[in-house]
Amino acid sequence: MSKISIAFVLLAASLVQAAQPMYGQCGGAGYTGDTTCVSGGVCTKVNDFYSQCLPGAAAPTTSTTTTTTTTSTSTTPTTTVTSVPVPSKTPIAGADPNTAAVVTAFNQYNVTTRFGLTFNPSAILGVRFSAQSQSFKAGQDVARNITLNTPELSLWGVQDPGLGPFVIVMADPDVPTPANPSYSPVRHWLAGNYYGTPTSNVLTPSGTAITPYFQPTPGVGSPAHRYTYLLYKQPDNFNQQRVVTSQTSIVNWNVTQFAAQTGLGNPIAGTFMMTVM
Numbered sequence: 001m002s003k004i005s006i007a008f009v010l011l012a013a014s015l016v017q018a019a020q021p022m023y024g025q026c027g028g029a030g031y032t033g034d035t036t037c038v039s040g041g042v043c044t045k046v047n048d049f050y051s052q053c054l055p056g057a058a059a060p061t062t063s064t065t066t067t068t069t070t071t072s073t074s075t076t077p078t079t080t081v082t083s084v085p086v087p088s089k090t091p092i093a094g095a096d097p098n099t100a101a102v103v104t105a106f107n108q109y110n111v112t113t114r115f116g117l118t119f120n121p122s123a124i125l126g127v128r129f130s131a132q133s134q135s136f137k138a139g140q141d142v143a144r145n146i147t148l149n150t151p152e153l154s155l156w157g158v159q160d161p162g163l164g165p166f167v168i169v170m171a172d173p174d175v176p177t178p179a180n181p182s183y184s185p186v187r188h189w190l191a192g193n194y195y196g197t198p199t200s201n202v203l204t205p206s207g208t209a210i211t212p213y214f215q216p217t218p219g220v221g222s223p224a225h226r227y228t229y230l231l232y233k234q235p236d237n238f239n240q241q242r243v244v245t246s247q248t249s250i251v252n253w254n255v256t257q258f259a260a261q262t263g264l265g266n267p268i269a270g271t272f273m274m275t276v277m
Protein backbone atom coordinates (compact mmCIF):
# COMPACT_ATOMS: atom_id res chain seq x y z
CA MET A 1 0.00 0.00 0.00
CA SER A 2 1.34 3.42 -0.84
CA LYS A 3 1.94 6.09 1.70
CA ILE A 4 -0.94 8.09 0.25
CA SER A 5 -3.46 5.31 0.69
CA ILE A 6 -2.19 4.57 4.22
CA ALA A 7 -2.67 8.23 5.04
CA PHE A 8 -6.16 8.07 3.57
CA VAL A 9 -7.09 5.06 5.71
CA LEU A 10 -5.79 6.82 8.80
CA LEU A 11 -7.65 10.00 7.91
CA ALA A 12 -10.90 8.08 7.38
CA ALA A 13 -10.43 6.20 10.65
CA SER A 14 -9.88 9.35 12.62
CA LEU A 15 -12.86 11.11 11.03
CA VAL A 16 -15.15 8.22 11.96
CA GLN A 17 -13.88 8.54 15.51
CA ALA A 18 -14.48 12.32 15.73
CA ALA A 19 -15.45 12.86 19.34
CA GLN A 20 -18.32 14.89 20.68
CA PRO A 21 -17.46 18.20 22.34
CA MET A 22 -17.77 18.75 26.06
CA TYR A 23 -21.48 19.05 27.01
CA GLY A 24 -22.49 17.66 23.61
CA GLN A 25 -24.93 14.79 23.25
CA CYS A 26 -23.31 11.37 23.01
CA GLY A 27 -26.20 8.95 23.42
CA GLY A 28 -29.84 8.30 24.22
CA ALA A 29 -32.79 6.56 22.62
CA GLY A 30 -33.00 7.52 18.93
CA TYR A 31 -29.58 9.20 18.92
CA THR A 32 -27.44 8.15 15.93
CA GLY A 33 -24.41 10.41 16.31
CA ASP A 34 -20.99 9.86 17.82
CA THR A 35 -20.86 8.25 21.22
CA THR A 36 -17.29 9.20 22.12
CA CYS A 37 -16.31 12.37 23.94
CA VAL A 38 -13.34 14.68 23.54
CA SER A 39 -10.36 14.10 25.78
CA GLY A 40 -11.35 14.68 29.38
CA GLY A 41 -15.04 14.08 28.70
CA VAL A 42 -17.03 11.07 29.84
CA CYS A 43 -20.26 10.07 28.11
CA THR A 44 -22.72 10.19 31.01
CA LYS A 45 -26.32 8.96 30.94
CA VAL A 46 -28.70 11.73 31.99
CA ASN A 47 -31.87 9.81 31.20
CA ASP A 48 -33.02 7.19 28.68
CA PHE A 49 -33.19 9.86 25.98
CA TYR A 50 -30.08 11.87 26.64
CA SER A 51 -26.46 11.12 27.38
CA GLN A 52 -24.01 13.97 27.54
CA CYS A 53 -20.22 14.51 27.52
CA LEU A 54 -19.33 15.74 30.98
CA PRO A 55 -15.91 16.56 32.40
CA GLY A 56 -14.47 13.44 33.99
CA ALA A 57 -11.32 11.48 34.65
CA ALA A 58 -11.73 8.64 32.14
CA ALA A 59 -9.19 8.40 29.34
CA PRO A 60 -10.34 9.37 25.86
CA THR A 61 -11.31 6.45 23.66
CA THR A 62 -9.85 7.80 20.40
CA SER A 63 -6.23 6.72 20.88
CA THR A 64 -6.42 3.42 18.93
CA THR A 65 -5.27 4.86 15.59
CA THR A 66 -1.98 6.20 16.92
CA THR A 67 -0.29 2.77 17.19
CA THR A 68 -0.01 2.34 13.41
CA THR A 69 1.35 5.77 12.59
CA THR A 70 5.04 4.97 13.12
CA THR A 71 5.60 3.79 9.53
CA SER A 72 3.81 6.71 7.98
CA THR A 73 5.44 10.02 7.31
CA SER A 74 2.12 11.77 6.91
CA THR A 75 0.65 13.71 9.80
CA THR A 76 -2.58 12.33 11.12
CA PRO A 77 -5.30 14.95 11.51
CA THR A 78 -5.95 15.92 15.07
CA THR A 79 -9.36 16.72 16.47
CA THR A 80 -9.48 20.38 17.34
CA VAL A 81 -11.59 21.18 20.36
CA THR A 82 -13.64 24.24 19.60
CA SER A 83 -14.92 26.16 22.58
CA VAL A 84 -18.40 25.08 23.56
CA PRO A 85 -20.75 27.27 25.56
CA VAL A 86 -21.38 25.96 29.03
CA PRO A 87 -25.05 25.01 29.31
CA SER A 88 -27.01 27.70 30.99
CA LYS A 89 -30.64 28.34 31.71
CA THR A 90 -32.33 31.65 32.20
CA PRO A 91 -35.46 32.52 34.16
CA ILE A 92 -38.69 31.55 32.40
CA ALA A 93 -40.18 34.46 30.46
CA GLY A 94 -43.39 35.68 32.06
CA ALA A 95 -43.19 33.35 35.06
CA ASP A 96 -42.47 34.48 38.60
CA PRO A 97 -38.90 35.72 39.09
CA ASN A 98 -38.40 33.86 42.38
CA THR A 99 -40.04 31.27 44.60
CA ALA A 100 -40.95 33.83 47.27
CA ALA A 101 -43.36 35.47 44.83
CA VAL A 102 -44.98 32.10 44.11
CA VAL A 103 -45.35 31.26 47.79
CA THR A 104 -46.86 34.70 48.48
CA ALA A 105 -49.48 34.18 45.75
CA PHE A 106 -50.26 30.64 46.95
CA ASN A 107 -50.79 31.95 50.48
CA GLN A 108 -52.75 35.07 49.47
CA TYR A 109 -55.19 33.00 47.42
CA ASN A 110 -55.34 30.27 50.07
CA VAL A 111 -54.10 27.67 47.60
CA THR A 112 -51.61 26.24 50.11
CA THR A 113 -54.24 25.65 52.80
CA ARG A 114 -56.92 24.56 50.33
CA PHE A 115 -54.81 21.61 49.16
CA GLY A 116 -53.18 21.04 52.55
CA LEU A 117 -49.78 21.51 50.92
CA THR A 118 -46.35 21.77 52.41
CA PHE A 119 -45.12 24.20 49.81
CA ASN A 120 -41.44 25.17 49.88
CA PRO A 121 -40.64 25.25 46.15
CA SER A 122 -37.03 25.02 45.01
CA ALA A 123 -37.79 25.92 41.40
CA ILE A 124 -40.11 27.96 39.20
CA LEU A 125 -42.71 26.16 37.07
CA GLY A 126 -43.61 27.74 33.74
CA VAL A 127 -46.95 26.84 32.10
CA ARG A 128 -47.46 28.20 28.61
CA PHE A 129 -50.37 27.66 26.23
CA SER A 130 -49.54 27.69 22.53
CA ALA A 131 -51.47 30.95 22.02
CA GLN A 132 -49.27 32.65 24.61
CA SER A 133 -45.78 33.94 23.96
CA GLN A 134 -44.82 33.35 27.57
CA SER A 135 -45.85 31.73 30.83
CA PHE A 136 -48.08 33.33 33.46
CA LYS A 137 -47.32 34.31 37.03
CA ALA A 138 -49.02 32.56 39.95
CA GLY A 139 -52.48 34.04 40.39
CA GLN A 140 -52.64 35.63 36.96
CA ASP A 141 -55.89 35.67 34.94
CA VAL A 142 -55.75 33.37 31.92
CA ALA A 143 -58.55 33.54 29.34
CA ARG A 144 -60.27 30.19 28.93
CA ASN A 145 -60.35 30.43 25.14
CA ILE A 146 -56.59 29.79 24.92
CA THR A 147 -56.53 26.81 27.30
CA LEU A 148 -57.84 24.08 25.00
CA ASN A 149 -54.61 22.18 24.44
CA THR A 150 -52.05 20.71 26.81
CA PRO A 151 -49.68 23.51 27.84
CA GLU A 152 -45.91 23.41 27.59
CA LEU A 153 -44.11 23.03 30.91
CA SER A 154 -40.77 24.52 31.80
CA LEU A 155 -38.70 24.47 34.93
CA TRP A 156 -36.09 26.86 36.19
CA GLY A 157 -34.07 25.67 39.11
CA VAL A 158 -33.48 28.10 41.91
CA GLN A 159 -31.86 25.10 43.52
CA ASP A 160 -30.87 22.47 40.98
CA PRO A 161 -33.99 20.32 40.47
CA GLY A 162 -32.12 17.83 38.27
CA LEU A 163 -33.39 16.62 34.91
CA GLY A 164 -36.26 14.47 36.03
CA PRO A 165 -38.32 12.53 35.67
CA PHE A 166 -41.03 14.74 37.11
CA VAL A 167 -44.76 14.31 37.73
CA ILE A 168 -47.23 17.08 36.84
CA VAL A 169 -50.53 17.48 38.66
CA MET A 170 -53.26 19.96 37.75
CA ALA A 171 -56.37 20.29 39.90
CA ASP A 172 -59.31 22.64 40.39
CA PRO A 173 -60.22 23.18 44.06
CA ASP A 174 -63.28 25.32 43.25
CA VAL A 175 -65.90 22.99 41.74
CA PRO A 176 -68.66 23.94 41.33
CA THR A 177 -67.76 27.28 42.96
CA PRO A 178 -65.06 28.55 45.32
CA ALA A 179 -67.71 29.11 48.00
CA ASN A 180 -69.21 25.63 47.63
CA PRO A 181 -66.44 23.30 46.40
CA SER A 182 -68.39 20.10 47.04
CA TYR A 183 -66.84 18.12 44.15
CA SER A 184 -63.34 19.41 44.67
CA PRO A 185 -60.58 19.08 43.92
CA VAL A 186 -61.16 17.89 40.38
CA ARG A 187 -58.20 16.27 38.67
CA HIS A 188 -57.50 17.98 35.32
CA TRP A 189 -54.16 16.40 34.55
CA LEU A 190 -51.85 13.76 35.96
CA ALA A 191 -48.75 12.69 34.07
CA GLY A 192 -45.35 11.36 34.97
CA ASN A 193 -42.13 10.97 32.97
CA TYR A 194 -41.45 14.63 32.21
CA TYR A 195 -37.76 15.16 31.51
CA GLY A 196 -35.49 18.16 31.28
CA THR A 197 -32.30 18.71 29.30
CA PRO A 198 -29.16 20.53 30.44
CA THR A 199 -29.64 23.40 28.02
CA SER A 200 -33.38 24.17 27.93
CA ASN A 201 -35.99 24.94 30.56
CA VAL A 202 -38.65 23.05 28.64
CA LEU A 203 -39.73 19.68 30.01
CA THR A 204 -40.60 16.92 27.55
CA PRO A 205 -42.99 14.08 28.32
CA SER A 206 -42.25 10.47 27.53
CA GLY A 207 -45.17 8.09 27.39
CA THR A 208 -48.83 8.76 28.01
CA ALA A 209 -50.59 10.68 30.77
CA ILE A 210 -52.54 8.85 33.49
CA THR A 211 -55.21 11.55 33.23
CA PRO A 212 -54.74 13.52 30.01
CA TYR A 213 -55.00 17.29 30.38
CA PHE A 214 -58.51 18.64 29.95
CA GLN A 215 -59.55 22.23 29.59
CA PRO A 216 -60.79 24.36 32.49
CA THR A 217 -64.59 24.41 32.53
CA PRO A 218 -65.73 26.62 35.40
CA GLY A 219 -69.49 26.99 35.54
CA VAL A 220 -71.09 29.94 33.82
CA GLY A 221 -71.36 32.73 36.38
CA SER A 222 -68.91 31.18 38.83
CA PRO A 223 -66.10 33.38 40.08
CA ALA A 224 -62.67 32.43 38.70
CA HIS A 225 -61.38 29.00 39.68
CA ARG A 226 -57.82 28.54 40.98
CA TYR A 227 -56.46 26.02 38.45
CA THR A 228 -53.37 24.76 40.24
CA TYR A 229 -50.32 23.06 38.74
CA LEU A 230 -47.87 21.19 40.96
CA LEU A 231 -44.61 19.53 39.91
CA TYR A 232 -43.07 16.69 41.89
CA LYS A 233 -39.89 14.67 41.61
CA GLN A 234 -40.94 11.25 40.37
CA PRO A 235 -40.10 8.32 42.62
CA ASP A 236 -38.66 5.15 41.05
CA ASN A 237 -41.80 3.04 41.22
CA PHE A 238 -44.29 5.75 40.21
CA ASN A 239 -45.18 4.12 36.89
CA GLN A 240 -46.39 1.07 38.82
CA GLN A 241 -48.70 2.99 41.18
CA ARG A 242 -52.40 2.06 40.98
CA VAL A 243 -53.78 4.64 43.44
CA VAL A 244 -55.00 6.62 40.44
CA THR A 245 -55.52 5.00 37.05
CA SER A 246 -57.36 6.09 33.91
CA GLN A 247 -60.48 4.58 35.56
CA THR A 248 -60.31 6.63 38.76
CA SER A 249 -62.94 9.32 39.25
CA ILE A 250 -61.60 12.83 38.76
CA VAL A 251 -63.81 14.42 41.43
CA ASN A 252 -63.03 14.78 45.12
CA TRP A 253 -59.40 13.98 44.49
CA ASN A 254 -57.17 14.78 47.42
CA VAL A 255 -53.83 15.72 45.87
CA THR A 256 -51.95 15.78 49.16
CA GLN A 257 -53.15 12.31 50.10
CA PHE A 258 -52.24 11.02 46.64
CA ALA A 259 -48.75 12.49 46.97
CA ALA A 260 -48.30 10.80 50.34
CA GLN A 261 -49.63 7.44 49.10
CA THR A 262 -47.37 7.36 46.04
CA GLY A 263 -44.18 8.73 47.59
CA LEU A 264 -44.17 11.98 45.62
CA GLY A 265 -43.28 14.00 48.69
CA ASN A 266 -43.88 17.74 48.52
CA PRO A 267 -44.08 19.69 45.26
CA ILE A 268 -40.78 21.19 44.11
CA ALA A 269 -42.56 23.85 42.03
CA GLY A 270 -46.07 25.08 41.30
CA THR A 271 -48.24 27.83 39.92
CA PHE A 272 -51.93 28.58 39.43
CA MET A 273 -54.08 30.58 37.06
CA MET A 274 -57.44 32.29 37.58
CA THR A 275 -59.90 31.35 34.83
CA VAL A 276 -63.58 32.09 34.31
CA MET A 277 -66.05 30.81 31.76
Ligand SMILES: *[C@@H]1O[C@H](CO)[C@@H](O)[C@H](O)[C@H]1NC(C)=O
Pocket (backbone or CB within 6 Å): 108, 109, 110
Ligand atom coordinates in the same frame (compact mmCIF):
# COMPACT_ATOMS: atom_id res chain seq x y z
C1 LIG B 1 -58.24 33.51 52.09
O1 LIG B 1 -58.67 33.14 53.40
C2 LIG B 1 -58.89 34.22 54.26
C3 LIG B 1 -59.17 33.70 55.63
O2 LIG B 1 -60.12 32.66 55.61
C4 LIG B 1 -60.05 35.05 53.69
O3 LIG B 1 -60.29 36.18 54.49
C5 LIG B 1 -59.68 35.52 52.27
O4 LIG B 1 -60.77 36.20 51.67
C6 LIG B 1 -59.30 34.35 51.40
N1 LIG B 1 -58.81 34.85 50.13
C7 LIG B 1 -59.12 34.30 48.96
C8 LIG B 1 -58.56 34.97 47.75
O5 LIG B 1 -59.81 33.30 48.87
Ligand SMILES: *[C@@H]1O[C@H](CO)[C@@H](O)[C@H](O)[C@H]1NC(C)=O
Pocket (backbone or CB within 6 Å): 114, 115, 116, 117, 184, 185, 253, 254, 255, 256, 257
Ligand atom coordinates in the same frame (compact mmCIF):
# COMPACT_ATOMS: atom_id res chain seq x y z
C1 LIG C 1 -56.50 16.55 51.66
O1 LIG C 1 -55.73 15.90 52.62
C2 LIG C 1 -54.91 16.75 53.39
C3 LIG C 1 -54.07 15.91 54.29
O2 LIG C 1 -54.73 14.76 54.71
C4 LIG C 1 -55.77 17.77 54.12
O3 LIG C 1 -54.97 18.66 54.84
C5 LIG C 1 -56.61 18.52 53.12
O4 LIG C 1 -57.47 19.43 53.76
C6 LIG C 1 -57.43 17.54 52.30
N1 LIG C 1 -58.35 18.23 51.41
C7 LIG C 1 -58.13 18.68 50.16
C8 LIG C 1 -59.23 19.44 49.54
O5 LIG C 1 -57.13 18.52 49.54
Ligand SMILES: *[C@@H]1O[C@H](CO)[C@@H](O)[C@H](O)[C@H]1NC(C)=O
Pocket (backbone or CB within 6 Å): 143, 144, 145, 146
Ligand atom coordinates in the same frame (compact mmCIF):
# COMPACT_ATOMS: atom_id res chain seq x y z
C1 LIG D 1 -60.33 35.24 24.24
O1 LIG D 1 -61.20 35.93 25.12
C2 LIG D 1 -60.76 37.23 25.45
C3 LIG D 1 -61.70 37.81 26.48
O2 LIG D 1 -61.85 36.93 27.57
C4 LIG D 1 -60.68 38.09 24.22
O3 LIG D 1 -60.19 39.38 24.53
C5 LIG D 1 -59.77 37.44 23.20
O4 LIG D 1 -59.81 38.13 21.99
C6 LIG D 1 -60.19 36.00 22.95
N1 LIG D 1 -59.18 35.37 22.12
C7 LIG D 1 -59.46 34.49 21.16
C8 LIG D 1 -58.29 33.91 20.46
O5 LIG D 1 -60.61 34.18 20.87
